[in-house]
Amino acid sequence: xxxxxxxxxxxxxxxxxxxxxxxxxxxxxxxxxxxxxxxxxxxxxxxxxxxxxxxxxxxxxxxxxxxxxxxxxxxxxxxxxxxxxxxxxxxxxxxxxxxxxxxxxxxxxxxxxxxxxxxxxxxxxxxxxxxxxxxxxxxxxxxxxxxxxxxxxxxxxxxxxxxxxxxxxxxxxxxxxxxxxxxxxxxxxxxxxxxxxxxxxxxxxxxxxxxxxxxxxxxxxxxxxxxxxxxxxxxxxxxxxxxxxxxxxxxxxxxxxxxxxxxxxxxxxxxxxxxxxxxxxxxxxxxxxxxxxxxxxxxxxxxxxxxxxxxxxxxxxxxxxxxxxxxxxxxxxxxxxxxxxxxxxxxxxxxxxxxxxxxxxxxxxxxxxxxxxxxxxxxxxxxxxxxxxxxxxxxxxxxxxxxxxxxxxxxxxxxxxxxxxxxxxxxxxxxx
Numbered sequence: 001x002x003x004x005x006x007x008x009x010x011x012x013x014x015x016x017x018x019x020x021x022x023x024x025x026x027x028x029x030x031x032x033x034x035x036x037x038x039x040x041x042x043x044x045x046x047x048x049x050x051x052x053x054x055x056x057x058x059x060x061x062x063x064x065x066x067x068x069x070x071x072x073x074x075x076x077x078x079x080x081x082x083x084x085x086x087x088x089x090x091x092x093x094x095x096x097x098x099x100x101x102x103x104x105x106x107x108x109x110x111x112x113x114x115x116x117x118x119x120x121x122x123x124x125x126x127x128x129x130x131x132x133x134x135x136x137x138x139x140x141x142x143x144x145x146x147x148x149x150x151x152x153x154x155x156x157x158x159x160x161x162x163x164x165x166x167x168x169x170x171x172x173x174x175x176x177x178x179x180x181x182x183x184x185x186x187x188x189x190x191x192x193x194x195x196x197x198x199x200x201x202x203x204x205x206x207x208x209x210x211x212x213x214x215x216x217x218x219x220x221x222x223x224x225x226x227x228x229x230x231x232x233x234x235x236x237x238x239x240x241x242x243x244x245x246x247x248x249x250x251x252x253x254x255x256x257x258x259x260x261x262x263x264x265x266x267x268x269x270x271x272x273x274x275x276x277x278x279x280x281x282x283x284x285x286x287x288x289x290x291x292x293x294x295x296x297x298x299x300x301x302x303x304x305x306x307x308x309x310x311x312x313x314x315x316x317x318x319x320x321x322x323x324x325x326x327x328x329x330x331x332x333x334x335x336x337x338x339x340x341x342x343x344x345x346x347x348x349x350x351x352x353x354x355x356x357x358x359x360x361x362x363x364x365x366x367x368x369x370x371x372x373x374x375x376x377x378x379x380x381x382x383x384x385x386x387x388x389x390x391x392x393x394x395x396x397x398x399x400x401x402x403x404x405x406x407x408x409x410x411x412x413x414x415x416x417x418x419x420x421x422x423x424x425x426x427x428x429x430x431x432x
Contacts, residue, residue: 002053002055002067002156002157005050005051005067005156006124006126006132006156006157008047009046009047009048009126009154009156010126010130010131010132011130012046012047013046013126013127013128013129013130013154013416014129014130016044016046016416019414020043020044021039021043021044021415021416021417021418021427022043022044022045022046022416022417023040023043023044023045023046023150023417024045024046024047024048024150024154025045025046025047025048025049026048026049026069026096027049027050027052027069028069028071028094028095028096028099028277029094029277029280029281029284030099030280030284031092031094031095031099031103031280031385032103032149032385032386032428033298033299033385033386033387034280034283034284034290035290035295035387035428035429035430036290036291036292036295036429036430037292037429037430038427038428038429038430039427039428039430039431039432040423040427040428041284046154048068048069048154048156049069050069051067051068051069051070051098051156052067052069052070052071052074053066053067053070054066054067054070054074054075054078055067055157057078057079057082057084057162059082059083059084062084062161062162062163062164063121063159063160063161063162064078064079064084064086064159064160064162065157065158065159066097066157066158066160067156067157067158068096068097068098068099068154068155068156068157068158069096069098070096070097071093071094071095071096072086072089072090072092072093072094072095072096072097072100072249072250073093073094073246073250075089075097076089076245076246076249077246079162079165080165080245080246082162083164083165084162084163084164084165085162085163085165085245085249086116086119086160086161086162086163087109087113087116087119087160087161087162087163088100088105088106088107088109088110088113088114088115088116088118088119089107089109089116089249090105090106090107090116091107091249091250091251091252091253091256092250092252092253092276092277093250093253093275093276093277094275094276094277097116097158097160098155098156098158100115100116100117101116101117101120101123101145101146101155101158102145102146102147102148102149102150102155103147103149103383103384103385104117104146104147104383105117106327106329106353107199107249107327108197108198108199108211108213108327109196109197110327110328110329110330110353111186111189111190111198111327111328111329111330111350112190112193112330113330113332114329114330114331114332114333115146115329116160117145117146118332118333119160119161120137120158120159120160120161121136121137121159121160121161122134122135122136122142122158122159123135123142123145123155123157123158123159124155124156124157124158125141125145125152125153125154125155125156125411126153126154126156127153127410127411127412128153128411128412128413128414128416128417132156133153133410133411140336140403140406140407141407141410141411143335143336143337144336144337144403144404144407146335146337147335147337147384148337148404148420149384149420149423149424150417150423151408151412151417151418151419151420151423152404152407152408152411152412152417153411153412153417165215165245166215166216166217166245167216167217167218167219167244167245168215168216168217168218168219168222168242168243168244168245169196169197169213169214169215169216169242169243169244169245169248170213170214170216170219170240170241170242171197171211171212171213171240171241171242171243171248172211172212172213172239172240173209173210173211173212173235173238173239173240173241174209174210174211174212175207175208175209176207176208176209176210177206177207177208178206178208179208179308179309179312180309181208182200182202182208182210183305183308183309183352185210186198186200186210186305186328186350186352187305187350189210189212190328190330190350195212195213195214196213196214196215197211197212197213197214197248198210198211198212198213198328199211199325199326199327199328200325200326200327200328201232201235201236201257201323201324201325201326202322202323202324202325202326202354203235203236203322203323204322204323205312205316205320205322207236209235209236211235213248215245216242219242219244220242221242222242222243222244222247223241223242223243224243224247225243225247225251225254226247226250226253226254226272227254227267227271227272228264228267228268228271230254230259230267231251231252231254232252232256232257232259232323232325252325253275253276254271254274254275254276255276255279255357256325256355256357257323257324257325257355257357257358258298258357258358260274260279261274292430294361294362294366295361295368295387296358296359296360296361297321297356297358297359297360297361297367297368297371297386298356298357298358298359298386299355299356299368299371299382299383299385299386299387300353300354300355300356300382300383300385301353301354301355301356301371301375301380301381301382302329302351302352302353302380302381302382302383303351303352303354303375303378303380304346304348304350304351304378304379304380305328305348305349305350305351305352306347306348307348307378307379307380308352308354310378311354311374311378311380314374315354318365318367318370319359319367321356321359324354324355324356325354325355325357326352326353326354326355327352327353327355328350328351328352328353329350329351329352329353330349330350331346331348331349331350331351336400336403337399337400337403337404338381338398338399338400339397339398339399339400340400342379342381342398345379346379351380366389368386368387368388368389369389372388372389372390376394376398381398384420384424384425387428387429388424388425388428388429389425390421390425392421392425395421395425396421399420399421404419404420
């Protein structure tokens with residue numbers, strides 16, 4: 001039973017002695033970018049590997065209750081049986097629902113609904129003391145769990161909304177030659193709400209493909225991108241496509257724009273065996289072989305919609321790396337984990353998530369750091385799943401320290417889980 005699992009986790013926390021930090025032992029692989037010398041590999045572990053059960057689905061209320069370690073591939077299977085799906089389904093099968101909250105997951109329904117966390121109604125959280133808390137959106141604890149990367153307690157159970165689904169998704173690929181056309185189409189669809197899904201692949205400065213999707217009952221054919229064919233490449237070649245709904249959600253599971261193996265022969269021989277989760281696990285196991293200096297650039301940046309032209313002009317002039325994945329992300333809530341003036345300076349009601357995958361660094365410039373500085377200039381932000389080079393004072397000029405400290409005092413006053421800056425900007429980079 002769920003209560004028994006939670007009691008065991010609470011007992012592990014109460015039994016922990018000393019000042020050694022802890023991190024979680026989960027069944028699913030971590031979807032943070034693997035980093036050289038990440039200190040969490042040396043942490044004491046709290047075992048949460050059995051939190052993998054979908055507890056209930058209410059087809060009438062369109063809600064689901066599930067344990068935090070449930071993967072989205074299992075969740076989609078369970079909800080589709082009722083003709084429903086989660087409102088936001090991240091792109092990789094083995095992302096967990098707890099990880100989606102802690103790490104800020106979004107996807108192609110985010111142009112309407114925001115992130116997965118914005119669809120949640122209740123969390124169960126185990127504090128470092130072993131106390132079990134139940135929190136709702138009117139609680140600061142609830143709001144600060146989003147983007148906390150496990151530093152404010154252990155998510156054990158989530159309640160979230162579902163939406164009706166159909167068996168197939170019809171995709172239409174709009175080709176644009178300029179950013180202005182591309183953004184105009186995004187704004188038009190977001191205003192009209194005439195589609196169910198929207199994301200894009202920026203293949204080059206002259207090819208901007210907007211991928212719009214709609215649930216349909218029937219399909220004249222279906223395509224699959226889980227072996228030899230590569231989804232993002234298809235968007236530059238096709239005008240439309242049909243996928244079954246589950247496969248649509250995980251069309252990027254072999255990699256977004258960083259598909260491996262890269263060669264056709266390699267995918268024929270090994271593509272069915274090597275999913276994103278296998279590559280991540282290899283990176284975790286062999287993290288000491290990864291580059292410490294000039295690590296590959298894999299990260300998401302969130303740019304206010306009106307500032308995208310300035311960002312892209314800078315990107316083309318300094319890096320000119322393509323393709324990029326992009327996801328329009330509606331501003332549905334001014335998040336408590338950002339400093340108040342972050343939103344006071346902003347007039348946009350939408351961000352564009354621009355995702356860079358697998359860009360090698362050359363020369364003397366630290367591209368990660370240059371991106372951080374450019375985002376501050378433009379009023380954007382990045383996720384913390386990758387390599388972070390913020391100084392501590394700068395970090396807390398972006399993330400809301402008073403709110404963070406207020407919740408930390410409730411859920412982890414002895415700092416068992418590390419604080420957010422230490423975990424994501426120091427320990428993740430091998431620094432004590």
